[in-house]
Amino acid sequence: MNAVLPFTRRAVLHAVRDVETLIESVLLPVVLMLMFVYVFGGALAGRSEAYLDFVVPAVVLVCAGFGAATTAVSVARDMNEGMMDRFRTMDVPRWAPMLGHVLSSVLRNLVATAVVIAVAMLLGYRPGAGPLDWLGLLAAVTMWVLAITSVFAAIGVAARSVEAASGYGFALLFLPYASSAFVPIETMPTWLQGFARHQPMTPVVDTMRAFLGGESPGSSAGVMTVWCAAITLLGLAGAGWAFARRQPRI
Amino acid sequence: MADAIVVEGLEKSFGDQRVLDGIRFSVARGSIVALLGENGAGKTTTLRILTTVTPADAGRVAVAGHDVASAGREVRRRISATGQNVSVDATLTGAENLELMGELRGLSRRDARVRAQELLERSGLSDAGRKRVRTYSGGMRRRLDLALSMVAPADVVFLDEPTTGLDTRARSALWERVRELAEAGAAVLVTTQYLEEADALADRVLVLHRGRIVAEGTPAELKARMGGATVAVVDGDGAEVDSEGSDGTAAGLRDALARLEARGALGADSVIAVHAATLDDVFRRLTDDDGDEAPR
Secondary structure (H helix, E strand, C coil), X not given: CCCHHHHHHHHHHHHHHCHHHHHHHHHHHHHHHHHHHHHHHHHHHCCHHHHHHHHHHHHHHHHHHHHHHHHHHHHHHHHHCCHXXXXXXXXXXXXXXXXXXXXXXXXXXHHHHHHHHHHHHHCCCCCCCCHHHHHHHHHHHHHHHHHHHHXXXXXXXXXXXXXHHHHHXXXXXXXXXXXXXXXXXXXXXXXXHHHHHHCCHHHHHHHHHHHHCCCCCCHHHHHHHHHHHHHHHHHHHHHHHHHHHHCCCC | CCEEEEEEEEEEEECCEEEEEEEEEEEECCXXXXXXXXXXXXXHHHXXXXXXXXXXXXXXXXXXXXXXXXXXXXXXXXEEEECCXXXXXXXXXXXXXXXXXXXXXXXXXXXXXXXXXHXXXXXXXXXXXXXXXXXXXXXXXXXXXXXXXXXXXXXXXXXXXXXXXXXHHHHHHHHHXXXXXXXXXXXXXXXECCHHHHHHHCCXXXXXXXXXXXXXXXXXXXXXXCCCEEEEEECCCCCEEEEEEECCCHXXXXXXXXXXXXXXXXXXXXXXXXXCCCHHHHHHHHHCCCCCCCCX
């Protein structure tokens, strides 16, 4: 475990110094929120301010996706540009560099989430969350970021180039739009409603929306927890499998 | 001196291609051994197996007293390796790279910082230490790469073509550092394509050709094996265009000239030079697939 702290520090330095990562993790969700509120908000909710209440949890969800996607690129860079070769000749656990990227992603996403909520409040958003609700939101965001980052880490391990890692991950970023994140599921075509209702992002965003509104998330929190645990395990198993396949270790 | 590296019957294939064909050698503590060979000879594969990165197909390898196949972690604790390609983190500064490596090698953060400064100075990178590596030239990156492998003491040091991309001055400085490592007791295995490097640096040279070690000995022994002198045909610029080994006697020199003439290398106005055998001559003879030298 001694190796995790230096690797996390390294990944945080990457995130802070890489302008593209900063833009993708922090600026892009804010721009997305402004666009949804002021371009689509009137059409979707009658007026922009009304849509702000609905869309903030969705932007937090998407924000986690953008932030986690950069993990695939960071891991792929380590795998394909030589650093992993050096680490493999050292007494360093093979998962430690990747865990550093994952923990850095969690920190980066929590900061990005705070920025999104702060900007939303400047626009007039007034969350009804109490102290326990904020803690619940923190737990929900952390669980979701861990889950989706694990998947992107696996993509980063498997990708044969940095560009490929970026491309594979992009597909996942469309999933929030087919959930309860941006519009009520009831407004979707019937054939899409089943998918939207049962895909993992719906309980995640419902839970976040409930916490931000100061309400009980009900069964969504439990469903979200199961989904996040399953996705995290799947992502880590996938990363381990891809790692063993690409770099068998003695 | 005890052997820090023992390799016996090492074999490795990639698909149908046999890369290592039962090689066998050892490296004593406190000595420098050069693994000399052309591209594709199997040098890097050998190093990757010895550093636990790639599993072998057959054979036994012990590094620092531990079997690489069954005690990889023990081996990794005792080695330091620099690969053929520069492995530095371009987003971090030179100092941060060294500090990271120091912490991963078990130094405290404070000790890692002190060690980083020492290595930056010794590598001629003091002024660039606080700059991001992405601003470094190729030679600076290579020097940092080598410094990273020297952050903490190691029983065995592996260097895969370490002077590629370095200028003459930096190359000499690196050789000096490598000699210091050996004097401190480390066993050093260095791969190289540069005969000059093997001659200047190594206590012993292993010539690897098509996955087999075709010669082994000190540079002087290998040169002696070629005979006392080389008869060379040189062009107008003094560059050698063909050569033959000889035992240095008058009869031997005549024979060498006859062999050159027989294959049409001599013209009426050809310029002939005679010089003591170099490692270059040894290498060319040993790795010439039409040559007479049999694999060891």
